[in-house]
Amino acid sequence: MDKKEKQLRIGLAGLGNVGAGVYKNLEKNKSLLCERTGTELVVKKVAVRDLNRKRDVTVPSEKLTTDWKELINDPEIDIIVELIGGVDEAHELIVAALNANKAVVTGNKAVLAEKGKELIELSEKQNSPLYCEAAVAGGIPIIKAVKEALIGNRITSIFGIINGTSNYILTRMTSAGITFQEALEEATQKGFAEADPSLDINGWDAGHKAIILGWLSYGHWLRPEEVSVNGIEDISLDDVSFANDLGYEIKLLGVIRQAEGDERIEVRVSPTLIPKGHILSSVDGVFNAVAVHGDVVGETLFYGSGAGQDATSSAVISDLADAAENIHNDVGCTGFVPKGDFGTVLPLDETLSQYYLRLSVADRPGVLAQIADITGKNNVGILSVIQPEPASSSKHIPLVLLLHDASYGTVQNALSAILGLESVETKHTLLRVETLKS
Ligand SMILES: NC(=O)c1ccc[n+]([C@@H]2O[C@H](COP(=O)([O-])OP(=O)(O)OC[C@H]3O[C@@H](n4cnc5c(N)ncnc54)[C@H](OP(=O)(O)O)[C@@H]3O)[C@@H](O)[C@H]2O)c1
Incomplete structure (x- = not known):
């Protein structure tokens, strides 16, 4: 067949923010895409x-339907693009498409995090590829990078700022000194937060993406209940300011790593102090960045728009171009599909990092010595201490400790002993500190 005669016939499920972007940009760059792929999309x-x-976007009415099954049952459609969102119906749709031997493109991290193992197995069984570039970090081509460009590497670690809304909020708390609530309201007004921002704020949007990165890196699908996810809703301006005094910025950070020689993998998301000099600390506003360390390539960094209509549709269109190539060469699942399901999860209690601990303690001599005694007995070193001037004549004052590398379980043991002291109030903040060294 003449290259120019080829067509990839697409069934687009969802014409919301991303779906409309895909439709619009396929039209906009129609001839460019045809030139590059040899296929009309x-x-x-x-x-x-x-x-x-x-x-x-204006779509001719004869192309529109309210029944996505029409797309699946249409023999003239080669590929289904799932952009309806959610889990259950999206799952049903993807399963139906793969069972009908249609390739699928999805940007849906939630369905992949919940059902990815089953969907990838089905995709392989049917020899119908499932593409998902848009599911992690929007327009940043991180899936392709890890899956293809870095295939010759054992991935040592991935550190990612992979939720734009929370990064915007933390950036504004840091740069403008506004509270979490004020920054959230501002993000909503500017269209950077959804009407229901809970998955962004509670960390689970990033958690879903971290699960996908864990699979890409180590071939192992962690179940959501195995992943430790904490959001940014309890971060106070005091924490932002103390972190700054200590030389750090607070970012919602996804950590995906596996120590050499250890089968167990670590996948978690939490607000984390990162050193101000590190390039990730300068990733501000709604931008995303993912730092991938491989044992052969060393350090790599991917930066860009992690969401939004155009950026996300760019990722969907790149999957469609791959699909065009594969379909017309009559190949099904190609390239490296991480599998083998090797590795198990590293229990949270055994994960290692440094820590930021903010306590509220009685304003009298000897309290720091009592706390240092407990950390010492638990083999947790103190790297630095700040004891800011109390803002009022309160009987309790803040005490901020930076704790040396220790397992989370050890620190929790020390913390419960510290909180048992009569001189320490129970309200406290414990955050991870990552030096970002691989
Ligand atoms: N927004 C982003 O920046 C972004 C970035 C990366 C990934 N994603 C992912 O991309 C997906 C789509 O996100 P979005 O922001 O475009 O969502 P959205 O704006 O809410 O759009 C959802 C679309 O799906 C349609 N839809 C929902 N249920 C349907 C059903 N049962 N049958 C047929 N159509 C249905 C809706 O139809 P109506 O228009 O008629 O209501 C709407 O057009 C999600 O999985 C999201 O996580 C989004």
Whole structure:
């Protein structure tokens, strides 16, 4: 067949923020894409929930349907793009598409984090590829980078700022000194936070992406309940300011790593102090960045827009271009599909890092010595201490400790003994500190 005669016939499920971007940008760069891929990428049918909704793209009415099954059952459609979001119906749709031997592109991190193992197994069984570049870090081509460009590496670690909304909020708390609530309201007004921002704020949007990166790096799908995820909702301006005094910035950080010789993998997300001099600390606002360390390549860094209509549709379109190539060369699942399901999860109690601990202690001599006695008995070293001037004549004052590398379990033991002291109030903040060395 003449290259120019080829078509990839697309069924687009979802015409919301991302779906509309895919439709718009496929039109915009139609001839460029045809030139580059030798294939015309044609949207044949589009499934939406509400036919009467006003949209910022115009789709001919004969292409629209409210029944996504029409896309699956249409023999003229080669590939389904799932952009409806959510878990259950998206899962049903992807399973139906793969069972109908159609390739699938999805940007849905939630469905992959919950059902990725089953979906990838089905994709392989059916020899129908499942592409997911848009599911992690929006427009940043991190899936391809880890899966293809870094294939010759054992991944030592991945550190990622992979949620734009929380990064915007933390950036504004740091740079403008506004509270979490004020920064969240500002993010909502500017369109950087969804009407329901809970998955961004509670860390789970990043948690889903970290699970996918864990699979890509180590071939192992962690179940969501095995992953430790903490959000940014309890970060106070005091913590931002104390972290700054200690030479750190607070970022919502995804950590994916495996120590050499250890089968167990660590996948977690939490607000974390990172050194101000590190390049990740300068990733501000809604931007994302992912630092990948491989044993052959060393340090690499990927930076860009982690969400938004155009950036995310760029990732979806790159998957469609791959699919065009594969379909027309009559190949199914190609390239490296991480599998083997090797490795187990490293229990949270055994994960190592430094820590930031903010306590509220009685304003009298000897309290620091009591605390140091407990940390010493638990083999947890103190790297530095700050004891700011009390803001009022309160009987209790803040005490901030930076603790040496220790396992989370050890620090929890020390902390419960510290909180048992009569001179220490129970309210406290314990955050991870990552030096970001591989
Ligand atoms: N937004 C981003 O920046 C971004 C970035 C990366 C990944 N993603 C992922 O991309 C996916 C889509 O996100 P989005 O922001 O585009 O969502 P969205 O704006 O809420 O759009 C969802 C679309 O799906 C349609 N839809 C929902 N249920 C449907 C059903 N049962 N049948 C047919 N159509 C249905 C909706 O139809 P109506 O329009 O008629 O309501 C809407 O067009 C999600 O998985 C998200 O996590 C988003």
